Amino acid sequence: MSKMKEKILMLAGISILLAIFSVMSAYAAGDSNDGGNYIGPGGCKFCHIDSYNSWIKTNHSRAFERLVERGETTNASCLPCHTTGWDSMTKTYKFRDVTCEVCHGSGDISNNIAENVILVMYSQENRTQEDAQALLARMNLTKKSMIRNLTSELCGRCHQGKHRPTYEEWNKSDHKNSLITLKNNTNARDTCMKCMGTEYFLAEEREKPTLNTSTLGITCQRCHNVHNPQEENLLRTSKKILCESCHTNEGAKPGKAPKHSQSEMRRSTSGVDSDTYIYQPNAACADCHRYTRTYNETGIGEYGITGHTFNNEFLVCLKCHEGFPSAEEAEKFVKKQQEVVMEHYNRTIIKVNDAKNLTKTISGEQRAVYDRIYNESTFNMQLVSSDASKGAHNPKYAEELILKAEIKADNILRGKPEATTELPGFDFLSGIMTLLLAVIAVTFKNRK
Secondary structure, X not given: OOHHHHHHHHHHHHHHHHHHHHHHHHHHHHOOOOOOOOOHHHHHHOOOHHHHHHHOOOHHHHHHHHHHHHOOOOOOOOHHHOEEOOEOOOOEOOEEOOOHHHHHOOOOOHHHHHHHXXXXXXXXXXXXXXXXXXXXXXXXXXXXXXXXXXXXXXXXOOOOOOOOOHHHHHHOOHHHHHHHHHHXXXXXXXXXXXXXXXXXXXXXXXXXOOOOOOOOOOOHHHHEOOOOOOOHHHEOOOHHHHHHHOOOOOOOOOOOOOOOOHHHHHHOOOOOOOOOOOOOOOOOHHHHHOOOEOOOOXXXXXXXXXXXXXXXXXXXXXXXXXXOOOHHHHHHHHHHHHHHHHHHHHHHHHHHHHHHHHHOOOOOOHHHHHHHHHHHHHHHHHHHHHHOOXXXXXXXXHHHHHHHHHHHHHXXXXXXXXXXXXXXXXXXXXHHHHHHHHHHHHHHHHHO
C-alpha cells in the first residue's frame, strides 16, 4: 500500500471517529433515546405493579402536564426532560412524562418478550406465579438486563441548569467527594460505607461491596428514592431524621472518640454529666442547610438555588428569628457565639491535655479512676469538636459540655478526680449568657 493511500485511510478513519464522537456528544447533551423498543409505563406495569403505583403518585408521572400548563409542549429545550425516549435528531419522543424507561433504559426484551408477557400471560386469567414462570421457561425467552444507574449523573441529565442547578451544587458539596475522603482515611472500614456509599447502602447483605471495590460515594440515590412518593422531594425518609441517621456518633461512649456528632449536639444528648440544659429544636437540618430559591425569584435571569451544596445560608435565620434585620446581622450574631464557645474550648483543651499527662503518671488502683474521669472530660470536648459547628448548632449545650470537661480536668489536676462536677447556679449562668446574646442581637439591630 502506498503512503498516499495510508494517509487517505487514516484521514477517513479519523473522520469516522469524529462523526461517532459528535453523535455521542449529541446524545449526552439531551437524548434519552437509547435506540431500543420503548414499551411505555403500561408495559412495565404488568410485572411491576407496585413500582408503577408508586410512580403514578410522583411529579415524574405528571412532567408533561407542566409543559401543557405553560404552553411549552413543542419547546425542544424542555421536551428532553419532560418526556421519555427523546431523540434530538428527529425532535420526537416515545412517551410523555418521565417514565420508568428514562432511568431504567428501554423496555424492549429479546424476542419481544414484553409483548408476549402482556398478550399471553396476562390475557389468561387465574394464572399463578408458578404457571407464569413455567410458561416463560417453555418459551425460552430471556429479558435484557434492566439498567440500575446509581450515579448522580443520571439525575443530573435533567436536574441541572439555571432553573434547578441541583447537580452543579452537589458537585461542589462534600458529599460528592465522600468516597475519596473515606478511602484516604487510614481508619476507614467497610461499614463506613453505609453512610458514605450509595452502593453499600442499597445492596443486599451478601452483596455489599468493600471499601476497595466501591465506586460511588454519596449520590442522589443515597438520600432520595424515586419510588417513595410518601416523603417530600422523594426522600428515603422524613427530613427530620434523614440527615441525623448518618450525622451521629452512633452511641459512642467515653473511651471511644465520637464522630460527626451533629445529631447529639443539636438535641443536647450524649454528653457526660451535661443534662442541665436540654434543647429540642423544631427545625430540621435541611431547614438551615438547604436554603432554596426559585428561578427568577429576585431578579430576571437569576439562577435558582436547590440547597444541594448543604452550606448554611443565613437568610434562613430570618424565617424564625424575626429580631434580625438582615442575614448579615444574623451571621455576625452566630459568629460572635462561635467566638465565645471556641475561646472557652481553646482555653479548656490545654487543661485537658495537662490532665492527660498527669493521668499517665498515676499507678495502682487510682489509675483506673483517673483514666475514667479523663476519658469523660475528653469525650465532652470531642463532642464539641466533632460537631464541627463551633457551637453554632447548640451554643448553650456546647458551653455546658466544655464547662463539665473543664471541671473534670481541674479535678484531676488537683488530685481529686471524683470530686463533684455539679455547677451551682448553672441555670443562672445560662440565663446570663442568654441575656448577653440577646443584648448583642439588639445592638446589631439598632445599628441598622
